[in-house]
Amino acid sequence: MPDPLSSQVNSSLDGPTVCHLLNDKPTGTTPVILELVVRNHPGTMSHITGLFARRAFNLEAIVVVPFPDGATSRILLHMADEPKLEQVERQLAKLHDVISVLHRPDLAPEIFTRLINQIPSPAV
């Protein structure tokens, strides 16, 4: 005889994935802008974007500009304020090439739009 629990378990296997994060904040689309200072060398961007992709966390916009020293770069990231954001931030801070992670509540997502709009479309 199968254990009485087994049927219960089979159904749970088919059910929706359970989120293990308990510090759930209400899910919303409040935009968040993070500023990173990173070491400027090949691979840094892969480390950062890979971290988002692995967690199925969408990056809305990204701007990278090197500092004049050439050794470091400044990155602005725009993303939605989801519950897993805090974990992504902590993982970002652990990357060897990431020097600092800072919230920029003073910036609005429009800066990305304004920036891209300043660039003329290519001549067809």
Add this chain to the structure above:
Amino acid sequence: MKTTGANLLRILLERQGVRNLPGIPGGAILPFYDALHGSAIRHVLARHEQGAGFIAQGMARVTGRAAACLATSGPGATNLLTAIADARLDSVPLVAITGQVSQALIGTDAFQEVDTYGLTLPITKHNFLVRSANELLDIVPLAFQLAESGRPGPVAIDVPKDVQNATIEIDALPEPGKRLPLPACSDESIAALAHLLAHAQRPVFYFGGGVIASEASALARTLAHRASAPIVCTLMALGAVPSDDPLYMGMLGMHGTQGTNFLLEEADLVLAIGARFDDRATGKVAEFCPRATIAHIDIDPAEIGKIKTAFLGLVGDAADILRRLLDRLPPQTRPAWRSRASELRAAYPLAHPPRDEDPLHPVNLCRFLGEQLPDDAIITTDVGQHQMWVAQAYPFRRPRTLLTSGGLGTMGFGLPAAIGAALAAPGRRVACISGDGSILMNIQELATLAEENLPVAVLIFNNAHLGLVRQQQELFYRQRYEASRFQRNPDFAAIARGFGVRGVRIDPRADPLTQIADALTGEGPCVIDIPIHTTTNVYPMVPPGAANRHMMTAQPEFSHA
């Protein structure tokens, strides 16, 4: 000094204290192999790169120091990936060095070219593609520093062939990379934890692998006795507490003992030390330790609150935090709580038949091996039922005596890890407890074992099944068995002899334990094939996704026990 990149890499590895270097040569790493000629580094020729990776892991897990391994480009690098990913999940300091095609050929789909940097990116702490021989001066010490500092983990260094061949002029060699000290945890946090502990009625200490990694086993145990707090261990923490310690409750979670999981239901304070609330330990996380306040000590800030919100999180080196906590914590007796723990432990022993009735029941076997092998023997396992039986029943007494693939659960880990352990701990007895499924996944390393002639005993718990798969199909898939039974299994003793290793097949009808004891007393490596009952299950078992209190226990119609 004029030198080549390959020679510089060899010098830098020597200065890091690398003595045994497992690997397999190939075209893109040949300049480095040439530089190894006459070196103080002893190359250990594995028979598969995954074997080389796990030999290095065995060395690192026994010593706590970063170990290196070596492979060529392309398939050499891809074969290493499993061992690297495994090191990442179990926080093992590993430096994986791979050859790469010359930089001029990178991106041309050259022979044996693969994007090793891209492949290792998500499974390492950090990775490097070396672009000039001069960069080695920074990268090699940094790789060892990163592998050992903070939460340990794997680092990959991909070295193109032209970098190895380049001649450069160097003035000075860098200091070897070593573990960096961490910022200390604040006194306020430690005072707050001492206060929590002092005011708890029913505290439980939940040890993870971090207790062993930070060499804090003795301190953590002393603290538990000071606080009269029962101790539960994760798979990775087994050995941190001697299994006969009066406060020791054994392993928690999916295959933990019932008393252990029930105790956690009653706890009002759970202090997690170097543990990451893995789903195999917590069961359904929302119902894990439902009455407890969680305090969490971890070296990795990202672990605090990752799975379970901690009322108090302390980031830092566990040994340092526990030492300072000991200074502040007055002794507490908690007689009622201690006796409740003893009562639960006595009420729910591990179910198994008596030894004289069924000497080859896996629980009896593990206990018998515990009697035969010395206290400092190193046990490696593969992954599956045998691994859980070892975790439940083998009497571990010292840290770093159990080497097992916890996070990634890699079948094939045990044999090469045992070879690495024997290389890193000369004079110690090493036993690899494996299954008939797992052992085949890296059986080629018997050739390495024979060549190195190390005192490793491989014990195969042979049930002619992928046992844990069979068990899950029995319990959760309506006994519809699919691909879990081996219709034909090889003669493992004959295979061992074919590799030049002593091979023994145990006859279950003729005093099997004496046969095993005799096989263990022989010289050199051996393989002992032990037929066990084909359908014995590991109990207790928490069904995947269920809360830990819903443990299934041995049922006569299913179990041999």
